[in-house]
Amino acid sequence: MKILVTIKQVPDTATQVKIAADGKxxxxxxxxxxxxxxxxxxxxxxxxIKEKRGQGEVVVVxxxxxxxxxxxxxxxxxxxxxxxxxxxPAWAAADTLVTARALAAVIEQESAQxxxxxxxxxxxxxxxxxxxxxxxxxxxxxxWIMEETIDADAKSVRAAxxxxxxxEVFDLPLPAVLAAQKGLNEPRYPTLKGIMGAKKKEIKDxxxxxxxxxxxxxxxxxxxxxxxxPRPPGRIIQGDVPTAVKELVRxxxxxxxxx
Amino acid sequence: xxxxxxxIVEDDRNGSPKKVMAEVIGxxxxxxxxxxxxxxxxxxxxxxxxxxxxxxxxxxVLLLENAAFAPYRSEVWVASAAELAGKESPRAILAxxxxxxxxxxxxxxxxxxxxxxxxxxxxxxxxxxxxxxxPVYAGKLLSKVTWAKAPWVATxxxxxxxxxxxxxxxxxxxxxxxxxxxxxxxxxxxxxxxxSTGLPELTEAETVISGGRGMKGPENYVILEDLGRVIGAAxxxxxxxxxxxxxxxxxxxxxxxxxxxxxxxxxFGVSGAIQHLAGMRTSKVIVAxxxxxxxxxxxxxxxxxxxxxxxxxxxxxxxFKKLLEK
Numbered sequence: 001m002k003i004l005v006t007i008k009q010v011p012d013t014a015t016q017v018k019i020a021a022d023g024k025x026x027x028x029x030x031x032x033x034x035x036x037x038x039x040x041x042x043x044x045x046x047x048x049i050k051e052k053r054g055q056g057e058v059v060v061v062x063x064x065x066x067x068x069x070x071x072x073x074x075x076x077x078x079x080x081x082x083x084x085x086x087x088x089p090a091w092a093a094a095d096t097l098v099t100a101r102a103l104a105a106v107i108e109q110e111s112a113q114x115x116x117x118x119x120x121x122x123x124x125x126x127x128x129x130x131x132x133x134x135x136x137x138x139x140x141x142x143x144w145i146m147e148e149t150i151d152a153d154a155k156s157v158r159a160a161x162x163x164x165x166x167x168e169v170f171d172l173p174l175p176a177v178l179a180a181q182k183g184l185n186e187p188r189y190p191t192l193k194g195i196m197g198a199k200k201k202e203i204k205d206x207x208x209x210x211x212x213x214x215x216x217x218x219x220x221x222x223x224x225x226x227x228x229x230p231r232p233p234g235r236i237i238q239g240d241v242p243t244a245v246k247e248l249v250r251x252x253x254x255x256x257x258x259x
Numbered sequence: 260x261x262x263x264x265x266x267i268v269e270d271d272r273n274g275s276p277k278k279v280m281a282e283v284i285g286x287x288x289x290x291x292x293x294x295x296x297x298x299x300x301x302x303x304x305x306x307x308x309x310x311x312x313x314x315x316x317x318x319x320v321l322l323l324e325n326a327a328f329a330p331y332r333s334e335v336w337v338a339s340a341a342e343l344a345g346k347e348s349p350r351a352i353l354a355x356x357x358x359x360x361x362x363x364x365x366x367x368x369x370x371x372x373x374x375x376x377x378x379x380x381x382x383x384x385x386x387x388x389x390x391x392x393x394p395v396y397a398g399k400l401l402s403k404v405t406w407a408k409a410p411w412v413a414t415x416x417x418x419x420x421x422x423x424x425x426x427x428x429x430x431x432x433x434x435x436x437x438x439x440x441x442x443x444x445x446x447x448x449x450x451x452x453x454x455s456t457g458l459p460e461l462t463e464a465e466t467v468i469s470g471g472r473g474m475k476g477p478e479n480y481v482i483l484e485d486l487g488r489v490i491g492a493a494x495x496x497x498x499x500x501x502x503x504x505x506x507x508x509x510x511x512x513x514x515x516x517x518x519x520x521x522x523x524x525x526x527f528g529v530s531g532a533i534q535h536l537a538g539m540r541t542s543k544v545i546v547a548x549x550x551x552x553x554x555x556x557x558x559x560x561x562x563x564x565x566x567x568x569x570x571x572x573x574x575x576x577x578x579f580k581k582l583l584e585k
Contacts, residue, residue, distance in 0.1 A: 226401050248564060
């Protein structure tokens with residue numbers, strides 16, 4: 001079976017982000033880029049499905065500028081078979097729906113039977129693309145999955161999704177879209193052999209014109225980014241433990257009115 | 260009603276809206292007084308639940324009651340909600356951040372061809388536009404976003420918006436519009452309940468206690484749970500503690516876990532790595548207890564005690580007990 005994994009390249013959590021001169025985007029100078037962690041769970045799960053079945057193909061797809069090749073390359077090093085890079089300035093202001101439309105077009109071109117995504121990308125935390133892909137394709141969708149099993153005929157997938165208070169298990173007919181939650185698996189590190197092999201694997205560039213042409217305008221746009229308002233300075237409560245704890249409880253009750 | 264602000268009801272799967280709906284309805288009423296409508300997809304709504312929505316301030320409840328809506332499946336919900344939106348032309352569609360609402364409204368926005376602002380922490384009407392504020396980049400920046408056209412679809416972070424006050428006697432007109440219920444693609448197999456800790460749910464709790472690497476081992480969380488029972492707090496953990504296998508992932512607070520915004524956050528032996536701060540920095544009051552005076556969490560804490568948590572927790576439990584017994 002053909003599995004398609006969508007990934008996003010995002011700034012590393014520990015990276016300092018600064019607002020660019022346009023006030024709407026971040027300054028790319030000095031940023032360390034990584035594959036969004038939830039997407040790594042999706043990649044790992046796709047590779048495990050292929051390994052378990054002993055056949056199939058895992059295609060990794062991402063939308064973004066040239067730097068995204070590096071993220072795709074690291075997924076190839078993990079073991080994905082080939083990569084598709086949606087690389088066109090026409091997508092520069094893409095919102096989740098524009099992104100989902102482009103990805104859905106690729107999924108249709110590729111006739112993938114299963115699509116795995118990360119639960120959300122850790123840059124804008126919108127968490128919408130998986131559901132929007134499912135809608136555009138007319139497929140079933142399971143969010144925040146903690147486990148999955150493909151049936152022997154590759155006709156359906158049994159997935160357990162995390163909800164408040166437990167897990168809900170469903171059978172989804174294939175093709176389907178799944179959003180990976182942390183806990184689904186432990187992503188592998190690329191081996192040296194994998195890294196070397198990745199250099200020979202294909203990364204195909206696609207433009208908007210390769211996917212049916214015109215890109216619709218975004219429905220959601222950024223008006224501006226701003227720094228967090230500073231928190232008022234805190235107070236370290238001094239004294240031995242019983243004294244400090246008494247003062248903390250008093251402050252929480254009387255000053256902060258938090259309890 | 261055209262121009263209404265829809266509030267998608269999140270319920271307890273037992274016929275009653277969750278408390279977080281007071282926040283969604285409260286914010287909708289602030290933005291669009293008199294135009295607040297609750298839209299409830301459920302297999303069974305209780306009379307008490309319908310009454311509650313009215314008391315919180317919904318002028319109208321659009322009740323879509325059908326066995327097909329439980330358990331929640333996006334393809335079924337979206338078909339019905341989109342059909343109703345087509346007839347009603349709401350200006351905005353608001354829902355609380357929960358696991359299913361995050362998926363549902365994203366899919367609904369795609370069906371309607373409109374934008375989505377997920378996990379919003381603020382809204383402002385600017386002329387005929389709505390502008391939402393949302394934390395981005397691990398909560399290091401705030402992004403202001405706006406929609407190209409209505410309906411404006413958004414989810415609201417719990418515990419951030421001021422809840423509507425319940426006004427006894429205020430009622431909503433309850434309507435049961437007819438919509439088609441689409442056939443489900445997904446077949447329900449089973450629900451596996453978590454072992455309940457008897458403590459509040461992490462994302463909904465007004466007070467959250469978090470234990471980090473300083474907890475030293477899984478066996479020690481019992482002292483945090485004891486404290487949690489005294490003050491009615493949820494107990495979570497940092498990524499370090501989850502990755503060490505001390506707590507299941509569902510208790511993780513942070514960028515790859517739950518995002519919380521309680522009135523009071525108490526961190527014990529939590530260092531305050533950026534990925535943890537991403538999940539709790541919108542908490543109103545932050546308390547940090549750590550042996551290490553250099554722990555980054557002290558930089559954002561309102562109150563800190565530099566001490567061994569194993570000395571502080573029992574003392575704190577005792578003091579809170581005294582206070583709350585008064």
